[in-house]
Amino acid sequence: MSEPPRPDVARRRRSIASAAIDVLADHGVRGLTHRAVDAAAGMSPGAVNYHAPTRGKLVALAVEELFSRDYELVVTHFTDVSALDPTSIPQLAEFMASFIEAMTTGPARRRALARHLLLGEAQFHPQLRDLFDQQRRAFVQFTQRLLETLEVPEPALTAETVTVVVDGLIQRQVMIGAAPLPPAELCQVLTRLLQPWNQ
Numbered sequence: 374m375s376e377p378p379r380p381d382v383a384r385r386r387r388s389i390a391s392a393a394i395d396v397l398a399d400h401g402v403r404g405l406t407h408r409a410v411d412a413a414a415g416m417s418p419g420a421v422n423y424h425a426p427t428r429g430k431l432v433a434l435a436v437e438e439l440f441s442r443d444y445e446l447v448v449t450h451f452t453d454v455s456a457l458d459p460t461s462i463p464q465l466a467e468f469m470a471s472f473i474e475a476m477t478t479g480p481a482r483r484r485a486l487a488r489h490l491l492l493g494e495a496q497f498h499p500q501l502r503d504l505f506d507q508q509r510r511a512f513v514q515f516t517q518r519l520l521e522t523l524e525v526p527e528p529a530l531t532a533e534t535v536t537v538v539v540d541g542l543i544q545r546q547v548m549i550g551a552a553p554l555p556p557a558e559l560c561q562v563l564t565r566l567l568q569p570w571n572q
Contacts, residue, residue, distance in 0.1 A: 382424075388414050389421050390438030393431055397487035402494055407431065432491065432501060439488050440508045443476070447512065450475060451519055459523040466563035470556060473539060477546040477553065485547045512536055538566055 392414035396405050410421045410431065425431035450472050458464055477485055495501040517532035525531055542562070546553040554562065 386424055386434060387438060389416075389424055389431075390434040392421075393435035394439060394484055394487045397435065397490050398483035402490050405431065405435075429498075429500070432494075433504070435487065436491060436501065436504050436508075439484050439491075440504075440511075443481070443484060443488075444508075444511065446475060446481060447472075447515060451515075454519060454523065457523060459520075459525050462564055462567045463560075465567055466560050469535075469539070469563050470559045473542050473546060473559060474556060476539075476543050482547060485543055489544060489548055509536065538563075 389410060392410045393405060395413050396409045400409065405428070407421045407425070407428075408418065411418050414421065421431065425434050457468060475481060491501065492505055495505050513532050513536050516535050517528045520528035520531050520535075542559070546559075
């Protein structure tokens with residue numbers, strides 16, 4: 374069994390991964406090179422190559438960091454749902470809208486863009502596709518546990534539905550249109566989607 378990396382090595386890997394995410398967000402998939410990540414991380418030429426000797430390893434570091442930071446955001450946002458009323462459409466819509474806002478603004482917006490760029494590349498790389506599939510399963514399972522806590526009927530099917538809606542709206546906010554939907558309009562969209570919930 375291999376030992377975990379030393380703290381300084383782990384920090385450097387996270388720094389490299391964060392720089393790779395920035396390069397993706399600024400320059401796209403074709404711009405993701407070791408040299409570009411060296412520069413973005415403020416490291417000397419060749420430093421990134423030591424920790425990620427191939428492009429595949431570099432992409433894997435970036436994906437791992439994306440998933441880790443996004444999952445932290447998910448857990449933080451959904452830490453306490455005891456006050457949520459699953460029969461209140463306006464409350465659910467506002468709660469989901471605030472989560473989508475958190476996932477598509479500030480540093481999270483750059484992660485969302487990088488994630489969608491890498492998801493496109495994953496269609497041609499089975500190992501990368503597997504990483505994305507694992508991450509999605511983790512989010513669906515987290516959502517299902519949350520829905521079970523709220524005693525929502527058919528939690529497995531509803532968790533899949535919620536995941537599809539959230540993924541689609543994150544894509545809309547980051548990659549589609551001249552500007553993202555304003556918060557009020559995002560709430561309206563979610564309210565419309567949630568209307569059949571109690572029927």
